[in-house]
Amino acid sequence: MIVKICGIKDAIGFDAALASGADLLGFVFFPASPRAVTPAEAGALSRRHAGGPGRVGLFVDPTDAAIASVLDVCPLDLIQLHGEEDPARCAAVRARFGVPVMKALGIAEAADLDALAGFAPVVDRFLLDAKPPPGAALPGGNAAPFDWGLMAGRDVPKPWLLAGGLTPANVAEAIRASGAPGVDVSSGVERARGVKDPRLIADFIRAARAG
Numbered sequence: 392m393i394v395k396i397c398g399i400k401d402a403i404g405f406d407a408a409l410a411s412g413a414d415l416l417g418f419v420f421f422p423a424s425p426r427a428v429t430p431a432e433a434g435a436l437s438r439r440h441a442g443g444p445g446r447v448g449l450f451v452d453p454t455d456a457a458i459a460s461v462l463d464v465c466p467l468d469l470i471q472l473h474g475e476e477d478p479a480r481c482a483a484v485r486a487r488f489g490v491p492v493m494k495a496l497g498i499a500e501a502a503d504l505d506a507l508a509g510f511a512p513v514v515d516r517f518l519l520d521a522k523p524p525p526g527a528a529l530p531g532g533n534a535a536p537f538d539w540g541l542m543a544g545r546d547v548p549k550p551w552l553l554a555g556g557l558t559p560a561n562v563a564e565a566i567r568a569s570g571a572p573g574v575d576v577s578s579g580v581e582r583a584r585g586v587k588d589p590r591l592i593a594d595f596i597r598a599a600r601a602g
Contacts, residue, residue, distance in 0.1 A: 392566070392600050393573030395447065395552055396580065396592060398426030404587030405436045409443055411593040417447040417471065417577070420461055425585035426577060434465035447471050447493070455487060462488065469493050471518065482513035491515035495554075497522030498537045504545065511548035518575055519547075521555030536561075539568035559594035563601055574599050 396408040397417030408416050418433040419426045428436070437446055445468035448461050452474035461467065470488065472481055473495040485492045493516035496506055507517065521537040536556030553571035558579035566574065580595050582588040 393550075393552065394596050394599050395573065395575040396577075396587070396595075397447070397449065397554075397575055398424070398577040398581075398585065399436065399587065400426050400428045400432070400585065401587070402436065402439065403589060404592070405439055407587060407589035407592045409440055410589075411596045413444045413592070413596060414573075415447050415469070415575075416444045417449055417575070418461075418465065419449045420453070420457065421449065421451045421473070430461040430464045433461065437465050445469055449473050452476060453484075455484075458484065458488060462490070469516070471495060473518075473520075478509050478513050481510060485513060485515075493518055493552075495520050498541065498555075501541050504541065507548060514549060517547060517549055517551040518554055519551055520575075536565070539565050542569035542571065544570070557595075559591055559598050562595060562599045566599065 393414045395415035395417055396413045398419050399405050399408060399416050405416065418428050421427055447469040448467045449471040450458060458470065467490055470484060470490050471493045472484065481492050481494055492514045494510050494514045495518040496503065498504065498519050499522040503522065521535045550572060552573040552575040553565060553569050554575035557565055557574055557576045562574055576595055580587055580591040
């Protein structure tokens with residue numbers, strides 16, 4: 392079970408995710424997010440521990456210059472594209488930077504999963520998140536789940552993570568219902584908006600791997 396803790400923005404959250412055995416740590420490079428960090432801040436956090444969890448950079452419709460400004464100071468193991476990027480843009484980012492790409496797709500109904508086929512040849516992973524509610528300021532991190540049953544028996548053509556409204560209390564049920572091979576959490580392990588809670592991080596990872 393792959394576990395990603397997203398929205399790491401301080402040493403407390405970084406150290407807690409590391410100590411609890413997270414597989415992936417997510418840095419958000421989207422200024423509108425309460426979890427946003429600058430490239431320099433992410434680089435400083437990442438240097439707290441060499442190796443360990445993979446570093447993921449979350450971008451929303453980024454320019455090449457924006458991605459390059461991060462990679463200059465904070466090497467990434469995975470670029471997460473969480474905006475309106477189409478397959479051509481995903482392929483271009485992957486080719487330009489030589490870093491694996493994870494495309495986030497918002498899911499509300501079964502038809503939303505049809506997009507998987509078009510992205511599969513040009514990305515390395517998928518993150519299947521709840522589609523933001525109308526008028527939402529953020530493309531993810533809105534603490535809302537989608538119907539996990541939509542994924543039951545679904546053949547996803549690349550490795551994928553389930554996201555959206557996950558918490559220590561419901562992650563085991565979400566995994567059972569969806570068959571997800573990995574999970575991603577942000578708001579579900581926070582004690583306040585944008586502030587990670589070490590106990591919740593530990594509880595979440597433990598619950599995700601209990602089955």
